[in-house]
Each structure stands twice: as structure tokens, then as C-alpha cells.
Amino acid sequence: MIRSITALKVLAVAGAATVLLAGCSSGGSSTSKSSSSSTPSASKKTDPAASCKAPSTPSTDALKIGTLLPLTGSLAYLGPPAVAGAGLALSDINAAGGVLGKDATIASATDSGDSTDLTVSSSSAAKLKAAKVSVVLGAESSSVTLNVIDQITSSCTIEISPANTASSLSGYSSYYYRTAPPDSVQGSALGQKIVGDGNAKVAFLVFNDAYGTGLRDSTEKAIEAAGGSVVYGGSGKGQEFPPGQTTFSSEVTAALASKPDAIVILAFDETKSIVPELVSQGWDMSKTYMSDGNTADYSTTFKPGTLAGGQGTIPGAQASTDLKTRLNDWYQTNQGKALTDYSYAAESYDAITLTALAAEAGKGTDAPTIQANMAKVSGASGGTKCTTFADCKKLIDAGTSIQYQGPSGIGPFNKNNDPSSAYIGIYKYDANNVDVYQSSIQGAVK
Template sequence: MVHPKKALVAAAALAGAATLVLAGCSSSSTPTSSASASASTHADPAAACKPGTPSTGPLKIATILPQTGSLAYLNPPAEAGYGLAVQDINAAGGVLGQPVQVGPITDSGASSDLSVSTASAAQIASSDAQVVLGAESSSVTLNFVDTITSKCKVQLSPANTATALSGYSSYYFRTAPPDTVQGSALGNLIVGDGVQKLGFLVFNDAYGTGLRDVVEDTVTKAGGSIVYGAKGKGQEFAPGQTTFSSEVSAVLAAKPDAIAILAFDETKSIVPELKAQGWDMSKVYMVDGNTADYSTTFAADTLTGAQGTIPGAQPDATFKQRLVDFYKTSANADLKDFSYAPESYDAIVLAALAADKGKGTDGPSIQANLAAVSGVNGGEKCADYASCLALLNSGKDIQYTGKAGIGPFNSENDPSSAFIGIYKFDATNVPVFQKSIQGSTN
């Protein structure tokens, strides 16, 4: 089998629903050193970056995605998404008439071992890539975002959701919505299901606690109560923990109507413990970090009826098939998960269009034009690189509508609106799409 990383570089080179306005406000706990200050107090690491003479060399994309660690299952859809985007861009003539190049391709690892992302970020910082895709974990991004953006490289995450990253750096953007949107959607789902007393099993991670804070705010404002794992109670568990007998006993002793599990790979140990202690698993809620295919992990019927949320529009059938076909060709493997594939695709197309509009592939030119091509100033809507490029070349303003269905970037470089998918687990422990809810970050 060809290694996916090498195959993707080769492929890139060869390629030449229901609508509900949601709102929320929260802060995240930020355990890493780079995250010690929120965006409101943290000095912009890219403050010294100034526009200069635009560079007209090839656009080079570096990636820092989870090849290892608890989020490694999200790497294939991201690879398929950005790889297909590069293929489509190059098929349309490239950026400024030159093919997009990919590399270095690096591992972001997990928040439980930040040395992996530290080393990868150092490698990227010393490279000539102008755009960086990743990471998928918010805590991992908070570990290295200063390193990347201080070099005037544009960082685009397809999956970060921690509110601590909103407005963190003028050179940091994301195509996934912040936790205010997903947290509000999950909180409203929980309230709508009649839950009055909610318990949290949440890890002490910027992602987990940030989501917890928004869900808690949504539930309590609707008249519900948090009986375990609430903000300020000190009942979070450590990332990477593998045994949960005491935590499960404690949350069950609080007699919740439902339990929200906010974690990554730790979920594989939490679920069996809940089951063993007699919990009704249809009363479990999850989020994008753990709403995944557990068909080969748990016995059949373990998670039947449990629900979860995943940011992003459900990819249409045609786009899904294109992702599947691309990944089969580039990595010689089957693509079974599509989480954040549309967001990865859109991140690369937006960066390319920003370079086209600014007539420069340097970081400052791309950064200065990202909001514009996302439609912040209006403009003619276009859904693919080729048609958007034609409009730019004719002197028109554009709004790239893309695959993920996000709105234009707001003043904090977050999507101004986004879709959240609601999923329910079937008897084979596979999450099945139910509906989409559109939320706003404004």
C-alpha cells in the first residue's frame, strides 16, 4: 500500500434543512502555554506582518493534521478534502498560472503529547509554504499558532472550534464554526428532548471545556440544571485518561436525565463503563470529537439511540463520491468518514482565490484578501474555483459559497454562519445523519 502522505503529494503534483439562528457566549479553559491569554488580551503574534511587494511564485500549502493520536480518524477526510481542492485548482490553471504545491505534510499528533505539533510547526515555520492547513484539535493549534502566524504564514483550520481562537491572530482563520454554534445546537437539542438534569463527562481540554461552557449556558438559561461536571466544579478528567469507574459512578450518583460526553478517544473507555454500570445509552449526547463510527469498537446495540453533533453541511452525493474516488486513487484506501472534508476543501480554495484577488501568493497578500473572497463585501456568488476565478479575472467581487455552507468570515476570522449536523447512532453503533441546523456566530 502506498503511504497516504506520499501518495497525496504525488497526486497533487500530477493533478497539476431545518434553519435555527443560534447564539451563545463562553470562554474556554486553555491548558497550553500559548493559550494562557484569551483573544481579547493576547497580543497578535502576526502584528509585525506588513504588506509588501506581492510574490508571484507558486502557492505552497503545508499541512499539520492528525496522522497519529486520538483524532487520527479525522486525517483521511481532511486529506481527501484538501487534496481534491488542489486537484481542482490545478485543473483550472492553478494560482497565478502556476500549479499549487503541497508540503511539508506533517503530523499534528494529539493534545496529550504536544511535542509532536511543536516539532511539526517548527518544520513548517522554516519552510517556504505560505498557507498552513490545520490543526484539527483546538488545543494543538493553541500550542503552535504563534509559531506559524508570527512568520506571516496564513493558518486555516478546517476543524478548530474553541472560542479561545476567535480573533486570536489576524493570520489565523477557520472554516469550522466556534463552539458557540455547536454548543448552542447541542444544548438546544438536549433541552428539546425534555432533559432537565444534565451531567457532563468532559476532559480538561480547551475544546471540551469550551463546549461544556456553551452547552451549560444554553441548558441553564432554558431552566435546566447541571448536576455533574459543571464549570468551576473541578470534575473534568485529564486528556488521555483510560479508566473511568469513579467518574461514571459519580455522575450516575447525581441522577442526571442525560449525560453529555465531551472527549476524544477517551470515549472508547467511557462508553463501556457507562454500559457496565447500567446507564441507558440512548440518553447519551456526543460532539464532533467523538461522534464517530464505533461499529468495530463496541458490541452491536451499545449506542443505539445516542445522539451527537458535527459541524458542517452534509456533503452532497456527488461531492462525497469525488472525495471517495480521490482518496482511493491517492491513498489506495476507502474513505468512510467525511467529517471536515468540505471544510478542508473550502480552506484551500479560499486561500487560492485570495491569492488570485491579491495577485500575490505571499502570506500578507492572501491574508488581506481572504475575507473579501469569502463574501464579506458581498459580490457575485460562485461555488467552485474555476467559476470564481473567471469572475475575479473579469474584475468582479465574489462570494465563494463552497462545500461546507459557511457564511463570510466575520471580524474574528470565524465563519459568520455555519451548519451543524444532528446524528443518531443505529444498532451497529454508526451515527446516522438526521438533519442540519444553521447557526450564526453574530
């Protein structure tokens, strides 16, 4: 856990400073099998939910939620923590009397897959629409969300993601929310961390995906603002590789030829092929940085010591020991397995809790009523702070405005339905290739 004095100074400044919005995404991997027309343009101007209207009388039916989470594909490791977060939130909500006196349920649980085959998410979105859920939790991949967001929100259904970070999704639809920050926040933290560790010249190994290029752009901007430079894989250089690529000899050779002080890998499963190539060409892996797409436990993937000293970032506050215990207990009871990852579990928990509180505040479980109260219960206009559904519900019942502050640590929703502030966790790999939490930086989203 040795860290340079310079790095500590930079992190201290970053923790106190506002991190400005600029950056990008959180996607699937590999080449899409669907047509390019299935993914809407990032420059889309018309709100898909523009024609949605509140009912004359809010619905008091039991709240029905759907999930669109990665059960298969390259991001499947992120499925269990999201499932646990949603399940535990529902358990706590129903233990406190439910929503409007009725138990809330996950009425439809579907697979988002990843961007290797967008027909998976398209089919799941159709199932969710048929199930007539008011809220959809997901997707975790920004590329997947960009594939289905029109399909979901145009049917006047709320979509709330615990993990999307693409800047192109900010303000995309009035019915779209997320409890993870845009990649501008992660990119700023990652860029400052890299330069703060004493690295002046940086190379990127990045796949040509909305997630990869978007986060690269944000990180590059932060690196340059801190006095560093990008010597390979930078924006506009055309040196990205296609998602799904499996051999990286030429890319690694070219990156190392630029004589970088540090290398940033922005990819998903491709990381499992990139790392051995870097090792074979003699790269010092302690000078390697990753992000939420690939900062994970590689203890069973690589030989011990392979990633020792390497670092990565994951958006979100570190889950407390108590929350991890509760999440694991819920997952073991309901899924028969132990959780091995907690990424975005807190964000999933808060996404479900916020929608339930919005239904309570609006006295209706229909999507338009929930949508009209989402910003309100998040504290966008102030309110009494509360940390659990039960306590917040008591305040709402007493006619008191609330500001829900859940375990993810995000700030109230802003005008783009993004969290107004959020934490970015810094992780370092130990000798067993396990990413170990080091610290968090809080950044504001403008």
C-alpha cells in the first residue's frame, strides 16, 4: 500500500475540488451482431418519453419493477451484485410496509447480455414492456442502454441504471435516470491519479466502443490538464482496436514503442488477452491502470504477482462491511451462492429505494407519478436527510420533504437526471491479483 507523496497531494486536492463534466460511458464488449441502426445516435434531441402524461388518478396497484441486468456475456460478473442490491432493497421496503401498503415485486427479470449481440437486450426490453412494469433497473452497459432506451422510455416506463456512465446518456430522456456518475468524473479521477503517481507520458490500449473511447477522452483531458501527455492511443489517432479482438501483439508493440511511463487499458474481456501480451513484452505491470470495465478480481485468471501494483478505478462508494454482509446473506438465501463482487450493488440498492420513495411521495405506483417525484425525494430541492426507506417513508407520511442519502453516497439528481455528485474508488492489485480498495475521491457533476 505504498503511495507517493505527490499522489496523496493530488488526491487530496481532487477530493476537495469539483470534477467537471466532460466524459463518457460503460458498455458491453465485442462486435455487435445487430444492425447499426438499432443503436440511437448520441446526438438525439427528441425525448422518447415526450408524449408521456400523468394519469388523472395515480395508480395504487402494487409496484412492479423489471430488471435488465447482465446475466450472460462479458459483464456477467456484474450481474450478481446488482441482483443482490435490488433484492435487498425490496426486502427492506417490504419489511417497512411496502409501497402504498402493498409489497413491491420484481415482476420481470431479464438478461441484458452485452454489445456482442444487441438482439438479447432488444428482446428483453420487449418482455419488460409486455410485463407492464413501471420501472426497469438497468442496463449496466451504456451500449446496451443506448440500444433499448427508446424502446423502454417511449412506452412511458422509467429506466434507471446503477452503472451507466456514458455522457451521451445525460439528459437523454426525462424517464431515464442513473445512480452512477458520468465518465467525466471517473476520467478526471483516473487522469489525476496517473499523473499524480509521477507518470508524464501515457499510452492507451482502448477498444472502439462508446465506453472505451468516451472514458479515454475524459482521462486524456485530465492527464493533459495536469501537465502530462498521451503518446499512444489518444483521441483522433485511430489507434483503437475493435471490441472482441483476441490478439494484441501489434498494439502492445506500438504502445511500448512510444516509451510511455504508464499504460491505461480500457476494455472488458479483451483485458485477459492484453495483460499476458504486455507481460510477454516485458512491461512493468505496476505501471498499468484500468477502470470499472476491467478492474476486477483476477486471482484465478493470471499467475500470482502478474498485476501486483497495478491500479484501477470503480465509480461508487466502497460498500460498508455491514452492507456487504447483508447483501451476501440475501444472495446466499435467494440465489444459493456467495457474492464475490460488490460493484454497483449500492447503486442498485439506491435505484430501487429512490423509485419506491418517489411512488410514496406521489401516492402512485404508475411511472409518470414516480417520474414526477424522483428528483424531489433525492433532495434536489433540499429536505430532511434520511438514510433508509422506513425512515424516509415516515417523514413523507408526515408531510416532510426528504433528501434520501443511501449507501452509494450520490448527491441529488441534477437537471440531466444524473447524480449531482458521486465517489470514485481507487483500487490497487495485490500479489494475488485481487483489486484492493485504497481510497475514494468525491467529484461533482455539472
